[in-house]
Amino acid sequence: MTPELILGCIILIIGVIAAGFPRPRTYLSRLICLEIPGLGLLLIMLAYDEMLALVTFIGVTAISTFVLVRVIERRGPE
């Protein structure tokens, strides 16, 4: 039971609650909150030495943020 795993699990739960029920219920705040459970997943991957999966997840997250920002940009804030 490494500290990374415990911290990752805690951040994951906090992040799921934050992304599930964001306080100002706007698209942007929910998009920002989505990064928190991602960080929890990264810590869990770090605990198990899954380096390739970790780097790929960072890259794919960056690309999916581009895709989501594009949709939000066309939809307009709110």
Add this chain to the structure above:
Amino acid sequence: MAIPPYTLGLLVAVAGLIIGFMAIVRERDDLHRILLTDLAEVLALVLIALVATDLAEALILPGLVVGISELMAVSEVYIAKEGLRKPPAKPAFRIEIMDSAPGILALILVAYGIVLSGFTGGVVAAVGAVFYFMCRDHAERFELIETVSGYAWAIWIGAFFIFMFLPGYWLFGVMMAGGAILLKVMAKMSLVGTMRGGSNV
């Protein structure tokens, strides 16, 4: 009595899944639901990552590919459904760093991606290319990207023939496959950078 890490992780993941799906059920807006799909994907990846072997790593990579392509398809469907075809006329503000940073950042990311090679390297290099295309004007030729992608696929298949018929040259085959998949993933993913429209699209 100590709880084994796998049990603890499973409990956390199941609790997260329950909260996440509760949020999806209570949500009425479609775009909010698309954003929550991303959350569900992260939770599914946690379940796989807890297996903690090389198999988990090998399963996470296709999971990420399916996730990103599903997200792109769903967002396209949403844009078509809501009739949001009109691209924004102009960026609302000018950021000076978007003129100077893309070249340097793209160079670093592409160089690191080539060192990593394989699918991971392809994604890292593609992030650099996407960032460059989004910040600068892009006037690339799409036929060239398609051609590179096709050759990369052929090299990838060739690497598999080396594994089958000349197993002694496995290192050469690994290098060919790693380089080819790097080119292919990077060529495909960098097209995301042109999705906002431009002179040539």
